[in-house]
Amino acid sequence: MSTKKLKIVSIAAEVAPFSKTGGLADVAKSLPKALKRLGHEVMVITPLYGQIIDTKTHNLKLIYENVKVYLNSVDKVQINFWQGYLMRGLPIYFIENKKYFSAKKELYGSRRENVRFLVFNIAALKLISLLKYEADIVHCHDWHTGLIPYFLKTDFKYSETLHKTKTIFTIHNLAFQLGHDWWAVPAEKKDYGKNKIPHITDSDIENINFAKRAILSADIINTVSEQYREEIMTTNFGQDLQQILRNREDKLFGIVNGIDYATYNPQNDPGLFKNYDCNKINNKKLNKDHLQKLLKLKVDQELPVIALTSRVTFQKGFELILQILEPLLHLDIELVFMGDGDKEYINEIKKFAKRYPKKMAWLSFKENQKMETLLYAGADIFLLPSHHEPCGINQLIAMRYGCIPVVRRVGGLMDTVANYNPRTNRGNGFSFSSFNPYSLYATIIRALENYRYQTNWHKLIFRVMRESNSWEIPAKKYVALYRQAMKRHK
Template sequence: KYFNNGDLEFYDAVNFMKGGLIYADYISTVSKTYAKEIQYEYFGEHLDGLLRSRQDTLFGIVNGIDYDVYNPSKDKNLYEGYDVTTLDRKADNKVLLQKDLGLPISRRMPMVAMVTRLVAAKGLDLVVRMMDEILQHEDIQFVLLGTGDKAYEDWFKGLAWRFPTKVSANIYFSNQLAQRIYAASDIFLMPSNYEPCGIGQLIALRYGSVPVVRETGGLKDTIIPYDKYTKQGNGFRFADYNAHEMMYALKRALSAYENYEEWKQIVENAMNSDYSWKESAREYKALYEKLTGSEA
């Protein structure tokens, strides 16, 4: 019955997701931008037409992180705890990570980091295209942690071989090292091709590592471009999935880093951003109350 009436039929096969979308009272996903993106063919996985027809009952509520777990002042994985009022201790974390990873020790050397799965969706093609050029022309350190497709693993190993004093490629996963990288790094790179919400940028904000992200999904919703005139914003963004745009966004961040007071303002804005579950829980509660007809 439900196949023949079209509710489950999907290109001569059965799609229970389609059925769920049709019969749900409300539909929610993990960011407002992603809720819009999935109404278009590129992101919609052939369900974009159905999602467009349900747009009045489609909601995007961004994920949060546990601020008790992700707390740089209490995180036992870090070399040294810190908060927004003790940013010198963040630099201490950088020095100790540089020592452990065998990189030249410098408190003022900008450290760019990625903690990621090594898969195409994370925008690694852009990194592969531009990172050699960036490292040749910029005085930076680049630290990577993650595993994934062998081609990317091998490429990052090669990058570390070509730039042994600038690159640390850690092709494994360690929660302790991940937390230390968030704490030590100055800039957190997330050039994702798509990212429904993203957790990495939220952790980075909490630890004062300024995100450089592509404008997609939750990255667009949570990272506000810094404006040096209003002193508002918590990171840097680029719009198109383009390697040169990524490079220019990263260079904007590096340029801001050269101005100590300006960079301190951006880091403070990042750490004062609130992406705990508090606001997201309030939105979910309101949605469920609307669903049950129990709104206040």
């Protein structure tokens, strides 16, 4: 096996701790770090969201100013490039254009989203050329970076710096393919990935399908779990791209995400009331007491606390949750929700929280982000009954803190959560298959029944806390994929 040190560029629309709306930011931070620890040369590129990222707080240095970047023969923009560090020896570069990345406080939601990320894609390639960084691999994360593989096969094909570079495109969630809902694009306006990119003043640019072009152009495509890799080649999960994915099946792989064990560590997490590890599980109870007091719930160790931390969307199973909330709240349990998203769902959750103030609490993720790990430490059960789930990171974090997952058997949840069997003492959580409220309710009841047997429950906590879900193994799998991409001819 080759031991050559690789030169890798990782490109993503969000990178924690600088910018974050979801799990993509965690992956875009943690994977480059894991690759660096394996001895590879890595750099990261992301937009500079002016109203979110403070250049002084993060000690960013302006390295190129007012660089003219041509988007095509007519359109051009001026870009500033900044440099910071994710860790020692791992630079992160920021692309600044106030018009496209500093106009609002949110990362996304512009009516010209495709134009914004077209600018980002070309500016990222321009930066690599300016740095004369002869990358072996450009790793593109999700639709926001989808035109990079396309441009490396077209406009940048003969680039002095990039002509030997191979690309890998990671699908984090196939539902997101461009800056707007892919299904809202009229049939006659659909992008088939062959035509030239329109000028930025042409409204048709907002119909360009970044993800489709990446799938057609990348040397390697991967998803964030092995099960999701299988699912997206089917009509039910393929989001209208199943055929082109089946056509490129030999280039399509699945690698389950990891989590950063330095960031998520109950042994030294400053966000906890009392730190603990798998050998001091009783200290977890002190976090439960603290959480119950903090949220004005009934303080009672015997009451199982169920936590849910995710975006509040149909995808995450809220349609099912709302259908069983009433009977669920008649049980001897407590519920804690943390998340932002669909206003209708959130309003319904708030109504229940108002009716059952001693049994249920809802917290906005945006306003209470620092409390997230306290929820895992204080809760007994973690709930994620997703309709579809490419990987899911929260169930991995929950298990790291000894919070037992109840999930739907789909995508990455199927790859990471095995049904617990008390007779054999195997499994690490509770799962169900059919997307309906009865199956979800029955699985929660099964988890609650097992919770009553505290000796066995403690053994289950001990086992899930000892599982290895760090980035070390996934990072090695990515390196193997990179080497495979490098063997392929353009």
